[in-house]
Amino acid sequence: MDWTSQHMQTIPESGTLRMFEIANRLEAEGHKVYHFEVGQPDFPTPSNIVDAAVDALKRDFTKYVSARGIPLLLDAIANMFAARGITISGNKNVVVTTGAKMALFMGVLATIDVGDDVLVLSPDWPTYRVMIRAAGGNPVPVPTGPDYALDEEVLKSRITDRCTCLIVNSPNNPTGGVLRRDDLKAIFDLASDHDFVVFSDEIYESFVYDGLSQTSMLQIDPAMERTLVINGFSKAYSMTGWRLGYAIGNAETINNMVRIQQNTTSCATSFVQSAGVEALRGDQSSVHKMRSMYEKRRNRIVELLSHVDGVKCTKPQGAFYVFPDVSAYGITSERLAEIILRDTGVVCTPGHEFGEQCDYRLRLSYATSMEVIEEGMTVLKKYLESLEQAVRPTGTKRTR
Ligand SMILES: Cc1ncc(COP(=O)(O)O)c(C=O)c1O
Numbered sequence: 001m002d003w004t005s006q007h008m009q010t011i012p013e014s015g016t017l018r019m020f021e022i023a024n025r026l027e028a029e030g031h032k033v034y035h036f037e038v039g040q041p042d043f044p045t046p047s048n049i050v051d052a053a054v055d056a057l058k059r060d061f062t063k064y065v066s067a068r069g070i071p072l073l074l075d076a077i078a079n080m081f082a083a084r085g086i087t088i089s090g091n092k093n094v095v096v097t098t099g100a101k102m103a104l105f106m107g108v109l110a111t112i113d114v115g116d117d118v119l120v121l122s123p124d125w126p127t128y129r130v131m132i133r134a135a136g137g138n139p140v141p142v143p144t145g146p147d148y149a150l151d152e153e154v155l156k157s158r159i160t161d162r163c164t165c166l167i168v169n170s171p172n173n174p175t176g177g178v179l180r181r182d183d184l185k186a187i188f189d190l191a192s193d194h195d196f197v198v199f200s201d202e203i204y205e206s207f208v209y210d211g212l213s214q215t216s217m218l219q220i221d222p223a224m225e226r227t228l229v230i231n232g233f234s235k236a237y238s239m240t241g242w243r244l245g246y247a248i249g250n251a252e253t254i255n256n257m258v259r260i261q262q263n264t265t266s267c268a269t270s271f272v273q274s275a276g277v278e279a280l281r282g283d284q285s286s287v288h289k290m291r292s293m294y295e296k297r298r299n300r301i302v303e304l305l306s307h308v309d310g311v312k313c314t315k316p317q318g319a320f321y322v323f324p325d326v327s328a329y330g331i332t333s334e335r336l337a338e339i340i341l342r343d344t345g346v347v348c349t350p351g352h353e354f355g356e357q358c359d360y361r362l363r364l365s366y367a368t369s370m371e372v373i374e375e376g377m378t379v380l381k382k383y384l385e386s387l388e389q390a391v392r393p394t395g396t397k398r399t400r
Pocket residue numbers: 039098099100101102125169173201203231232233234240244245
């Protein structure tokens with residue numbers, strides 16, 4: 001008997017993980033590998049947060065807790081928004097989850113029906129499409145301009161009668177682009193006119209640069225009429241392995257998500273939630289330090305890439321990714337990422353993973369040390385320029 005669900009057959013293999021596996025094999029064989037593929041902060045979790053988890057464990061805070069989240073954390077989340085002038089009720093508008101990923105998946109399950117269209121502002125994190133498909137929906141990509149710039153006309157043109165939801169992610173993975181307040185307002189107005197919900201994945205909100213301030217979708221829709229905000233602790237507090245996230249929305253949506261959580265994961269891990277309380281209420285200087293380090297790394301990686309012939313790299317204003325255009329080489333991103341890894345040990349994620357218009361882009365995460373950035377980009381420059389010699393006869397005009 002074939003045990004494989006036909007439905008799950010529609011879910012593709014993760015190209016990022018494929019690159020990761022090749023990289024691991026090369027590393028195990030003793031090759032030098034430069035990791036730029038993982039969207040994972042390289043900093044340790046701040047010690048005050050670790051201490052709070054250890055204290056909770058010592059107090060035996062290790063049992064099931066409310067599926068909605070522990071009251072202290074629900075309050076801490078509500079207070080954090082209150083400090084930004086946004087009023088939410090911890091008891092009604094918040095659900096704490098095992099990572100932002102689970103918040104998103106529960107949000108999708110709570111919102112869409114089989115056959116619904118779900119718009120996704122693209123380039124996009126591939127997990128959105130997988131979750132939508134797993135729930136029986138159809139992902140509909142909405143292409144954006146450079147650095148995730150919203151094109152309202154394109155968005156309008158993709159809206160269908162079966163459209164229940166739009167997913168936006170600012171600061172964006174993979175482009176690093178940040179949507180402005182006017183863009184979010186335009187999105188909200190369209191959602192109101194066409195009666196769909198907006199999922200706003202704000203997981204990278206702590207990492208915006210150049211003095212820019214991040215606007216939350218909740219500032220545009222404070223009544224949470226048609227907004228579900230997704231966020232978590234993985235990126236801001238370097239807590240990827242702890243699995244802690246949350247969603248904020250209207251009471252009805254959140255109640256539906258709580259019911260899903262009751263019947264799946266039960267609750268987010270109790271002592272991890274205690275650590276989350278400390279993360280939000282404690283000293284924020286480690287977050288500021290990480291932001292300033294990322295900004296320096298961004299400046300450096302963009303500078304180094306801009307000196308590589310045939311690579312066009314803008315300076316994105318958020319998250320910790322760059323998404324250079326490498327179309328000058330005329331090699332699709334999957335193949336290019338593969339030969340770069342094989343020949344240099346530099347691991348990038350093929351742009352192809354992030355949407356249909358990204359076939360000639362590579363995603364590089366600069367959540368890695370300055371030394372790795374310096375060395376990796378030096379190796380990459382040498383390699384790509386030797387490739388460019390091969391694909392572009394000398395004397396022809398370069399695109400920069
Ligand atoms: C855009 C985006 N949203 C959500 C997540 C997942 O976050 P978490 O670790 O909280 O599940 C990621 C992780 O890479 C991400 O890039």
